[in-house]
Amino acid sequence: MTVTAPSRTRAAVEFRDGARDILPPLVAAIPIGLVYGAICAAKGMSVLEAALASALVFAGGAQFAATELWASPPPVLALALSTLLINARHVLMGASLKRKARFGAATPFVVFWMADENWALAERRAATRPVTLAYWLGMAAPFYVNWIAWTVVGAGAGALLGDPARFGADFAFTALFIGLVAGFWKGRSTGVTVAAAGVTAALVYRTLGSPWHVLGGAFAGMVAAAATTRGGVR
Amino acid sequence: MSLDPQALFAILAMMGATYLTRVAGFLLPARLDLSPRMQAAFEAIPAAVLVAVIAPSLLATGWRETLASLIAALAATRLPLIGVVLVGVAAIVALRQF
Structure with missing residues (x-):
């Protein structure tokens, strides 16, 4: 494949932009990866197994849920089903991002790296310019390596880390997502969406339990946005 | 380092x-031809998904988490x-002293 100099330069700039934008989520993922690795170790998974889970599944929420179900031998069907449910939000995310992403023939490969964080940043980027493959990989590469690396450290260090709640590490994920939501704020309509999604998800979490709250909340937010929009006016 | 075949199979699944x-x-x-309402629903996806994921921590864990979330939202x-992230984590550590 020949790449002309100008486009190579542009791609390099896009890649660097991606690597710069992913930095806050990357830092926030450090304690989460450590805690994940430590839980894996406590559940009897080897360091290699924990690393493979992070490298092949690469979906924090589903991985944490799987540690709850993990046993020897592992219940494969329950694990696959729980993973499918928790990650069902990816379908909505992909449908939304597809309209903005310019990944070309690489699409079926690079969607593997779609996680909440880089997807949210791609959506933010899409407000000002198209989301290029170089930008996407600039976010994905460091974020992916970071997630695997801290999983390995956590699984290796295991119990030495102590209770993550003492350092507020368990809250880093929540705070990160609050910051990401703020990036999408477009006034009252976002407020309606956030209120509907948050309250519905909390209620579903209390009644049906996890992971149904993710889908329930996401759909409630979408319905609220649709119901409060004025027809024809955008 | 060990790799149990059944564990590998579960991870692959x-x-x-x-x-x-x-x-x-x-x-x-x-190219979906979307009505304005559907368009609004689509545009709501990012915020709706992110809030739904953290809702248990925001609203259904305890007053400390809810208050720390408000502080993070202000930040x-x-x-x-x-x-x-730093303000949110600092807030929850401080609140958990009580």
Whole structure:
């Protein structure tokens, strides 16, 4: 494949932009990866197994849920089903991002790296310019390596880390997502969406339990946005 | 370092399930002719998904988490992303002293 100099330069700039934008989520993922690795170790998974889970599944929420179900031998069907449910939000995310992403023939490969964080940043980027493959990989590469690396450290260090709640590490994920939501704020309509999604998800979490709250909340937010929009006016 | 074949199989099953969800949205028709309401629903996806994921921590864990979330949300009006994370974590550590 020949790449002309100008486009190579542009791609390099896009890649660097991606690597710069992913930095806050990357830092926030450090304690989460450590805690994940430590839980894996406590559940009897080897360091290699924990690393493979992070490298092949690469979906924090589903991985944490799987540690709850993990046993020897592992219940494969329950694990696959729980993973499918928790990650069902990816379908909505992909449908939304597809309209903005310019990944070309690489699409079926690079969607593997779609996680909440880089997807949210791609959506933010899409407000000002198209989301290029170089930008996407600039976010994905460091974020992916970071997630695997801290999983390995956590699984290796295991119990030495102590209770993550003492350092507020368990809250880093929540705070990160609050910051990401703020990036999408477009006034009252976002407020309606956030209120509907948050309250519905909390209620579903209390009644049906996890992971149904993710889908329930996401759909409630979408319905609220649709119901409060004025027809024809955008 | 050990790798149990059954553990590997379970991890591969999780990988397959996750990949399906990741690629499915991209397989939907390219040009959907959306009504304004559907358009609004689509535009709401990012915020709705993110809030739904953290709702248990925001609203259904305890007053400390809810208050720390409010503090983080206030910080989000002023600070970049990394600042929001630091303020949020500092807030929860402080609140848990009580």
